[in-house]
Amino acid sequence: MVKVSYKNQFTYNFIMRGMNNLLLECKNVCKNYGRKEVLKDINLSLSKGKIIGLLGKNGSGKTTLIKAINGLLSIDNGQILIDGKEIGIETKKIISYLPERNYLNIHRKVKDIIDYFADFYEDFDKDKAYKLLADLDIRAEDKLATMSKGMREKVQLVLVMSRQAKLYILDEPMGGVDPATRDYILDTILSGFNNGATILMSTHLISDIERVLDEVVFIDNGKITRCESADKLRKSTGKSIDEVFREDFKC
Amino acid sequence: MLGKVLKYDIKAIGRYLIPLYAVLLGLGIMIRILDFFEKVSVINIILGFMIAAFILLITFSFVLNGIFVIKLYLENLFKDEAYLTHTLPVKKNTLLISKVLTAMITLFLTFVVMMISLIIAFYYQGLMKDVIHILSQSFGGMEIYKVILYMAGYGLISYLTTILMVFAAIAIGYSKSSNKLGYSVIWAIIFYFGIEFLYLGLLGIVMSTNSSFITSLETNIFMMSDLLNFFTIFMIFTVLLGLGFYFISYKFINKRLNLE
Numbered sequence: 466m467v468k469v470s471y472k473n474q475f476t477y478n479f480i481m482r483g484m485n486n487l488l489l490e491c492k493n494v495c496k497n498y499g500r501k502e503v504l505k506d507i508n509l510s511l512s513k514g515k516i517i518g519l520l521g522k523n524g525s526g527k528t529t530l531i532k533a534i535n536g537l538l539s540i541d542n543g544q545i546l547i548d549g550k551e552i553g554i555e556t557k558k559i560i561s562y563l564p565e566r567n568y569l570n571i572h573r574k575v576k577d578i579i580d581y582f583a584d585f586y587e588d589f590d591k592d593k594a595y596k597l598l599a600d601l602d603i604r605a606e607d608k609l610a611t612m613s614k615g616m617r618e619k620v621q622l623v624l625v626m627s628r629q630a631k632l633y634i635l636d637e638p639m640g641g642v643d644p645a646t647r648d649y650i651l652d653t654i655l656s657g658f659n660n661g662a663t664i665l666m667s668t669h670l671i672s673d674i675e676r677v678l679d680e681v682v683f684i685d686n687g688k689i690t691r692c693e694s695a696d697k698l699r700k701s702t703g704k705s706i707d708e709v710f711r712e713d714f715k716c
Numbered sequence: 717m718l719g720k721v722l723k724y725d726i727k728a729i730g731r732y733l734i735p736l737y738a739v740l741l742g743l744g745i746m747i748r749i750l751d752f753f754e755k756v757s758v759i760n761i762i763l764g765f766m767i768a769a770f771i772l773l774i775t776f777s778f779v780l781n782g783i784f785v786i787k788l789y790l791e792n793l794f795k796d797e798a799y800l801t802h803t804l805p806v807k808k809n810t811l812l813i814s815k816v817l818t819a820m821i822t823l824f825l826t827f828v829v830m831m832i833s834l835i836i837a838f839y840y841q842g843l844m845k846d847v848i849h850i851l852s853q854s855f856g857g858m859e860i861y862k863v864i865l866y867m868a869g870y871g872l873i874s875y876l877t878t879i880l881m882v883f884a885a886i887a888i889g890y891s892k893s894s895n896k897l898g899y900s901v902i903w904a905i906i907f908y909f910g911i912e913f914l915y916l917g918l919l920g921i922v923m924s925t926n927s928s929f930i931t932s933l934e935t936n937i938f939m940m941s942d943l944l945n946f947f948t949i950f951m952i953f954t955v956l957l958g959l960g961f962y963f964i965s966y967k968f969i970n971k972r973l974n975l976e
Contacts, residue, residue: 498893535803537975557805568799572731584720585804 486512487549488632488663489534494543496529496687503529505687507543511663513631516655516677518695518706519667521684522714527667528565530684531636534665535562548631558587561630565637565667567617569609575620576605582624594627597653601646615642622650629659635666639673647673671707681706683713717806721814725788729822732784737829740777743770744833770837774830778875781826785819786882794890798975808970812883812962819879823872866947873954880961881907887968896976911957918953922946 489511496504504526511517521527532538534545536552547556569578575598582589598605601619609617622638638654639647647670654664655677668674681698683691690713691698695706702709743766750763792801793811801811835843851860885907889900926945 532975537799537802537973539972539974554805554807557803560803562799562803564799566796566799568796570728570797581724584724585717585806 486514488513488547489665490544490546491530491534492544492546494530494533494545495541496533496538497541503687504533504540507687507689509682509689509692511665511680513663514661515679516664517666517680517682518671518674518678519665519682519684520671520706520710521667525684526687527684528636529687531562531564531634531665531667534634535560559631561625561628561633563621563625563633563635563638565640567609567614567621569617569621569624571609571617574606574608575603578609578620578624579605582627586628588629590627590629594623597623597627600653601649615646618642619646619650622653626653629662631662633662633664633666635664635668637668638666639668639670651677671710672705675706678706683710685714718810718814718817721806721810722817725792725814725818726821728792729784729788729818732787733781733822733825736773736777736780737825740770740773740829740833741836743773744836747837767837770833774834777826777830778823781822782819782875782879785815785822785879786886788818789815789883790886793969794886794896794975802973802975809966812966812969815883816876816880816962819876820872823875862944866944866951870947870951870954873951873958877954877958877961880958880965881911884961884964884968887965887972891968891972891974893974907961914957915950915953918950922949 487510489509491507491509494504494507494509495502507526507530519527519530529538533540534547534552536557545552548559550556573581579591579594582594583591595605598620601623603612603616603620603623609620612620618638618640619642622635625633625635633654635654639650642650651674654666666674675695678695680693681691681695682689698706698709704712747763747766747770750759750766753759754763791797792815848860851864882904885904886900888903889898890896892899
């Protein structure tokens, strides 16, 4: 088992910084819930135009890190920069975020939610949203309250991927979706984002997304344990990322 | 952006308020219709129940309005919907101001609907004259319109300050990692008793520095100028408290956000 040491992680980050191609930088980010340390001195740099898998067990700190990047919770220490800017209105304009929960008002119709997104996000493409909905057999006239959990997740994904954002952050994008639809969703994600944009995706379904990942970030107990190229990891270990994950996080 | 946020806030709260308005107006119309058949004993009993329900609903309309505004604030800024609200490219101040404006607009609408439903239910020729006569008797010798204006202004300010107090308590409570609702309730209680204590202190200061007001109270003859001065001091104080609560809410939403 090859693990990237913090020294190597910083070297990696340094190289990325040298390329002047950074989209996301987390510097010494710490977060506590009461006495429990949830994020422990996280240092992470992600470059533009990559698909990155944020992988870890339940409770490892994936969602907390994602929430911190989106400004949904305050960090206790450190700094987060997106495209060189601190979290604020400008960073929210370039991040398209899919949380792991339903964040839409279920009493609204899908078309009203599309109008809502179009009202607030300049980069929202309504035509694309309607096309994706049609592909997934979702009627824009329907209220979310009449839909199943899986269907609501699809609507959320459609909304998020209908933006021309620089950074897509997807927290468990296929968690509640049936296996038959996963490939379509993955294709939607891949075809939906513009070149030069970055996707940071957290998921447990590693085997489903492994083929599309450029880089992987392993997080365990609030610390980053791996941060490297997916191809290099496969080559150096001779195993799939799913297998490496199972070994690293064996109970 | 404020216009857009406000539009969606009003739409969201409309889901609760429109049924309330429909019930108020419906009861008003029913009371007016049944009133024509009041000589039929069964209908008279039903009418009595309807009037009781109507008065009860009228009394609690503003309370319900406030509860709906607080529910909107809680769900929109601290529950699941907050994951969307706080990732919109909108300033936190704009989000908060929109909630305050929503409270003001819906309060006005509730008042208008309440008055319309009251008029539908109980209007008769000369009603306004009688109302003014009763009010004039209650505030003997005073400029009645001025007093009503002051009372309405003070009512609005107190209403908004109370809502902002709950906003601040929720903002503090939901910045905690656990027992968020519990902490919110505790902070609301602390704020409530704190305000009561401050009002008592202010009353003491006003009384001790304004002897003519005490004399007026003792002789039971209110002087118009004394009463209005009294209102003005408390209004300014209440506005300051409201601003303080707004500032607390803003600080916690902006710097201490901690969504579940």
